[in-house]
Amino acid sequence: MAIASLLISGTAVSAAQTFVLGGWNNVYADRFNPSISQSTGHDNAKINKWHSSWVKVGSRRGDSGNASANQISYAKVVGAWNGNLSGWYQAW
Numbered sequence: 100m101a102i103a104s105l106l107i108s109g110t111a112v113s114a115a116q117t118f119v120l121g122g123w124n125n126v127y128a129d130r131f132n133p134s135i136s137q138s139t140g141h142d143n144a145k146i147n148k149w150h151s152s153w154v155k156v157g158s159r160r161g162d163s164g165n166a167s168a169n170q171i172s173y174a175k176v177v178g179a180w181n182g183n184l185s186g187w188y189q190a191w
Contacts, residue, residue: 122146122169126154126186135180142174142186150190157182 114127124144131137140161142154152163156178166172174186 128184138180140176144188145171146190148190150188152188154186
C-alpha cells in the first residue's frame with residue numbers, strides 16, 4: 100500500500116493505493132481550507148469481476164454504481180473537513 104500526503108495552496112490531498120487480487124483500489128480525499136469546512140472523498144476500483152466501491156468521510160457515505168469486470172467504479176462524497184476517510188470495494 101502506498102500512502103501519500105501533499106499540501107497545495109490550502110488544499111491537503113491524502114491518498115492510498117492498494118493492489119488486490121485481480122486489480123487495484125484507490126481511496127483519497129481533497130481536504131480544502133478549514134474555512135470552507137468540507138472534504139471530498141473518493142474511492143476508485145478496477146477489479147476483474149463485477150464490483151462497486153464506497154467511500155466515507157466522517158458519517159457521510161457515497162457509493163458507486165455497479166461496474167463490469169475491468170471497468171473502473173467511482174464513488175464520491177462530500178463531508179466534514181476533518182472527517183475520517185475510509186473506502187473500499189465489493190466484488191461478486
